[in-house]
Amino acid sequence: xxxxxxxxxxxxxxxxxxxIQLWNGLAHIVENLPTPADxxxxxxxxxxxxxxxxxxxxxxxxxVNNEDDKGLFWQVAESLKRVFGGFALAILIGVPFxxxxxxxxxxxxxxxxxxxxxxxxxxxxWLPLFLLIFQDINFTAIATIFVTSIxxxxxxxxxxxxxxSEDYMNVxxxxxxxxxxxxxxxxxxxxxxxxxTGMRLSLGIAWIVIVAAEMLTGxxxxxxxxxxEYNNLNYPNIIIGIIIVGVVGWILDMMMNQISxxxxxxxKGRA
Amino acid sequence: xxDKFLHLENIEKVFPIPxxxxxxxxxxxxxxxxxxxxxSIIGHSGCGKSTLxxxxxxxxxxxxxxxxxxxxxxxxxxxxxxxxxxxxxxxPWLSVYQNIEMAVKKVMPELSSQELRERVEKFxxxxxxxxxxxxxxxxxxxxxxxxxxxxxxxxxxxxxxLMDEPFGALDSLTRANLQEHLMRIQEKVKNTVIIxxxxxxxxxxxxxxxxxxxxxxxxxxxxxxxxxxxRPRDRVALQHNPEYIRCREAVLSFLYEKxxxxxx
Numbered sequence: 001x002x003x004x005x006x007x008x009x010x011x012x013x014x015x016x017x018x019x020i021q022l023w024n025g026l027a028h029i030v031e032n033l034p035t036p037a038d039x040x041x042x043x044x045x046x047x048x049x050x051x052x053x054x055x056x057x058x059x060x061x062x063x064v065n066n067e068d069d070k071g072l073f074w075q076v077a078e079s080l081k082r083v084f085g086g087f088a089l090a091i092l093i094g095v096p097f098x099x100x101x102x103x104x105x106x107x108x109x110x111x112x113x114x115x116x117x118x119x120x121x122x123x124x125x126w127l128p129l130f131l132l133i134f135q136d137i138n139f140t141a142i143a144t145i146f147v148t149s150i151x152x153x154x155x156x157x158x159x160x161x162x163x164x165s166e167d168y169m170n171v172x173x174x175x176x177x178x179x180x181x182x183x184x185x186x187x188x189x190x191x192x193x194x195x196x197t198g199m200r201l202s203l204g205i206a207w208i209v210i211v212a213a214e215m216l217t218g219x220x221x222x223x224x225x226x227x228x229e230y231n232n233l234n235y236p237n238i239i240i241g242i243i244i245v246g247v248v249g250w251i252l253d254m255m256m257n258q259i260s261x262x263x264x265x266x267x268k269g270r271a
Numbered sequence: 272x273x274d275k276f277l278h279l280e281n282i283e284k285v286f287p288i289p290x291x292x293x294x295x296x297x298x299x300x301x302x303x304x305x306x307x308x309x310x311s312i313i314g315h316s317g318c319g320k321s322t323l324x325x326x327x328x329x330x331x332x333x334x335x336x337x338x339x340x341x342x343x344x345x346x347x348x349x350x351x352x353x354x355x356x357x358x359x360x361x362x363p364w365l366s367v368y369q370n371i372e373m374a375v376k377k378v379m380p381e382l383s384s385q386e387l388r389e390r391v392e393k394f395x396x397x398x399x400x401x402x403x404x405x406x407x408x409x410x411x412x413x414x415x416x417x418x419x420x421x422x423x424x425x426x427x428x429x430x431x432x433l434m435d436e437p438f439g440a441l442d443s444l445t446r447a448n449l450q451e452h453l454m455r456i457q458e459k460v461k462n463t464v465i466i467x468x469x470x471x472x473x474x475x476x477x478x479x480x481x482x483x484x485x486x487x488x489x490x491x492x493x494x495x496x497x498x499x500x501x502r503p504r505d506r507v508a509l510q511h512n513p514e515y516i517r518c519r520e521a522v523l524s525f526l527y528e529k530x531x532x533x534x535x
Contacts, residue, residue: 174353175373175378176350
């Protein structure tokens with residue numbers, strides 16, 4: 001058991017070490033690719049290989065110079081705000097919609113083709129349209145995240161509803177449950193784990209999409225920051241941005257996982 | 272005692288099959304069940320016995336004919352005709368207690384929280400599950416689940432208890448155990464019970480009358496056997512009882528001589 005934990009800690013470190021070595025080797029061959037050492041300096045401050053003394057973007061991630069010049073923390077926070085805004089809106093509309101489609105055959109017939117056509121559209125394709133409509137980058141980003149998040153939520157909620165066994169509905173019929181009681185006492189408990197699977201998927205994609213969306217909208221946000229650093233020729237910061245996006249995405253996924261486990265009745269009493 | 276407590280009149284069930292002739296599952300079923308009577312319906316698989324029960328419970332509608340319970344026509348499901356489902360149908364996210372509580376709460380909303388708790392606990396005790404009342408269905412055995420199903424059905428004070436092969440999915444020892452449970456409970460609560468079964472011993476042991484169904488399509492009631500055995504009944508002692516042996520043989524001969532089913 002103990003050696004298991006040790007392996008889980010040690011093996012990734014070994015892999016990380018190998019990757020950094022490979023990266024280092026590659027950086028000496030490929031022009032402009034920052035070395036791991038320069039990237040470290042760019043992140044935490046120090047003197048880089050060109051002899052320049054740097055502050056390090058992670059030494060003070062909370063600084064605010066002006067509206068357009070804020071620390072990394074604020075960039076990430078702004079992106080998260082948009083993601084959660086669009087995500088919350090998608091839950092608000094997607095869950096009832098998914099319940100409807102799951103419960104009514106007619107609703108399924110009516111909406112399924114439209115969902116199937118809109119689902120594979122890259123959320124970024126919507127972005128210019130939203131920009132046109134809202135004339136505001138914040139609303140545009142939130143709306144983009146909304147169309148990203150809503151499909152998995154609708155589809156998984158409907159799937160959850162369809163998984164309600166006939167037997168449970170028979171129990172509800174014998175007890176003469178009202179439609180509302182059927183939804184809250186039978187359908188939702190069954191569908192909730194599916195809904196959370198959909199939400200977890202949605203949030204993951206939303207975090208991926210926000211980076212690209214912000215590169216297009218500009219202004220503030222981690223996506224724009226990465227693009228901006230490219231334009232400013234601060235190449236090590238691109239790699240720092242990538243790592244931050246990855247770590248934040250990982251944390252988001254773990255959070256969703258925890259929440260969905262909490263609401264999943266099949267996990268109760270077994271663990 | 273009301274001889275026509277439950278009254279089935281010319282019941283027929285036809286399933287339409289697209290592009291083919293409709294399938295007549297059950298036809299011409301006429302049956303009266305007395306109050307407090309225990310009746311089993313036995314037949315080979317496909318004889319429409321479950322279909323018949325579903326029509327009595329209201330979960331399925333008959334194509335023709337009428338069903339009356341205490342002279343009132345039965346339309347749609349309702350708690351006065353409680354069902355014990357074959358696969359127990361407990362809600363897996365609710366504990367044993369909560370599964371029963373949900374039913375009692377819905378059917379008897381007038382109960383105070385104290386009365387509600389007492390009623391739920393009374394029925395948990397009736398099936399000897401006091402130890403398991405806070406467990407989830409997944410944490411208890413199949414036999415225990417079915418006992419919860421019985422407790423839930425009885426807790427809503429049904430006029431008639433409908434059991435659809437209630438012990439069919441259980442091993443024979445557990446099944447015998449549950450039959451004993453059911454008989455003991457029945458001594459106390461004296462319900463009217465209909466049991467669907469394909470087990471001859473179970474039918475004879477538990478029932479006052481055994482309804483034997485002919486084979487489908489167009490299945491109907493073939494014979495009705497009166498089981499004149501005193502209660503309480505003891506399964507071991509019954510093995511040498513002439514009446515028990517006569518009843519067993521009657522059902523056996525009906526199922527395997529008169530209406531033997533091939534390729535099964």
